[in-house]
Amino acid sequence: MFKLYSKGCEYALRALTCAAVLNENGRFQAKDVCAEAGIPESFSRKTFQALAQAGFLKALRGPGGGYMLMRPMDKITLLDVIHAVEGDDTFDNCVLGLPMCGSKQPCPLHITWKSVKTELLTQLKQQTLQDLADLAPRPKGPRRKGSPRPPQKRQ
Amino acid sequence: MFKLYSKGCEYALRALTCAAVLNENGRFQAKDVCAEAGIPESFSRKTFQALAQAGFLKALRGPGGGYMLMRPMDKITLLDVIHAVEGDDTFDNCVLGLPMCGSKQPCPLHITWKSVKTELLTQLKQQTLQDLADLAPRPKGPRRKGSPRPPQKRQ
DNA sequence: CAATTATTGGACATAAATGTCCACTGCTTC
DNA sequence: GAAGCAGTGGACATTTATGTCCAATAATTG
Numbered sequence: 001m002f003k004l005y006s007k008g009c010e011y012a013l014r015a016l017t018c019a020a021v022l023n024e025n026g027r028f029q030a031k032d033v034c035a036e037a038g039i040p041e042s043f044s045r046k047t048f049q050a051l052a053q054a055g056f057l058k059a060l061r062g063p064g065g066g067y068m069l070m071r072p073m074d075k076i077t078l079l080d081v082i083h084a085v086e087g088d089d090t091f092d093n094c095v096l097g098l099p100m101c102g103s104k105q106p107c108p109l110h111i112t113w114k115s116v117k118t119e120l121l122t123q124l125k126q127q128t129l130q131d132l133a134d135l136a137p138r139p140k141g142p143r144r145k146g147s148p149r150p151p152q153k154r155q
Numbered sequence: 156m157f158k159l160y161s162k163g164c165e166y167a168l169r170a171l172t173c174a175a176v177l178n179e180n181g182r183f184q185a186k187d188v189c190a191e192a193g194i195p196e197s198f199s200r201k202t203f204q205a206l207a208q209a210g211f212l213k214a215l216r217g218p219g220g221g222y223m224l225m226r227p228m229d230k231i232t233l234l235d236v237i238h239a240v241e242g243d244d245t246f247d248n249c250v251l252g253l254p255m256c257g258s259k260q261p262c263p264l265h266i267t268w269k270s271v272k273t274e275l276l277t278q279l280k281q282q283t284l285q286d287l288a289d290l291a292p293r294p295k296g297p298r299r300k301g302s303p304r305p306p307q308k309r310q
Numbered sequence: 311c312a313a314t315t316a317t318t319g320g321a322c323a324t325a326a327a328t329g330t331c332c333a334c335t336g337c338t339t340c
Numbered sequence: 341g342a343a344g345c346a347g348t349g350g351a352c353a354t355t356t357a358t359g360t361c362c363a364a365t366a367a368t369t370g
Contacts, residue, residue: 062367
């Protein structure tokens with residue numbers, strides 16, 4: 001039962017990957033992006049809240065609201081998202097579940113796992129949301145006819 | 156919520172790591188090894204069953220019974236154990252949870268994850284149970300005064 | 311101010327992982 | 341064959357992860 005991250009985090013990455021597709025200026029609504037990504041809306045909203053509280057998204061309430069990316073997509077790494085959703089210590093625990101495991105008292109798997117983890121973290125720090133969006137399949141035609149209700153005072 | 160493998164698999168590795176300590180000839184009993192490894196016995200027994208069915212352990216019932224390693228410890232890799240407990244496809248699923256993801260239609264994270272996974276699998280194939288046992292802290296003195304009931308016809 | 315819209319956060323529901331228990335089978339010994 | 345030992349497998353209990361719902365909040369529009 002290997003898992004790189006939780007479902008919530010998986011949904012966050014999928015949502016943000018296609019958020020760029022929906023709107024060029026980094027704005028999107030939960031409902032739209034969840035439908036686009038094919039992920040459960042009610043559950044994914046929780047993750048958006050976490051991302052908002054972590055400062056990667058700004059929540060805008062009311063008509064024409066939604067979420068706004070606080071940084072350009074190429075300035076948000078995958079590790080940023082993972083840490084925001086999972087906590088900063090996701091990759092810190094001992095693989096064998098030994099509480100005393102550390103550099104002083106390494107578990108038998110410590111060194112092995114450390115080297116693999118280094119490679120993993122390097123990759124997750126290099127790749128950004130922009131990279132994901134660029135690789136994502138482009139939509140065939142225009143997704144929707146303009147914003148469903150164009151904001152007027154905002155932006 | 157990163158997880159390299161399930162609790163059952165974690166317990167298996169911890170148990171087998173100290174199985175060598177308990178008995179030189181690759182024999183051990185569930186009760187002893189669970190106490191030694193500090194893992195829940197009832198639950199871990201299920202994992203032993205899986206390992207027995209996978210052919211890595213041979214179960215011996217009756218007095219003086221227990222489990223016997225079917226191969227020398229340096230011939231069983233960590234990946235062997237993981238596959239036996241988790242199934243052969245633990246590391247095969249798409250990290251973003253996309254069903255259509257594959258080499259033909261790679262998800263945005265496909266290449267990134269593939270390279271990390273290759274490194275991970277290489278390590279898990281190189282490291283054996285013997286390596287884990289060698290790295291495990293040696294017990295200070297004799298664990299127990301001989302077998303609690305030395306088998307006579309067996310071995 | 312009233313109505314509408316979109317996020318918020320807590321309560322609740324379900325599913326999956328983890329953990330426990332016990333009657334049973336097979337084996338060994340006497 | 342009787343007794344006891346150790347693994348087996350199914351049923352059950354608990355915990356965690358995942359998923360849903362709804363009243364409340366904040367912002368926009370008229």
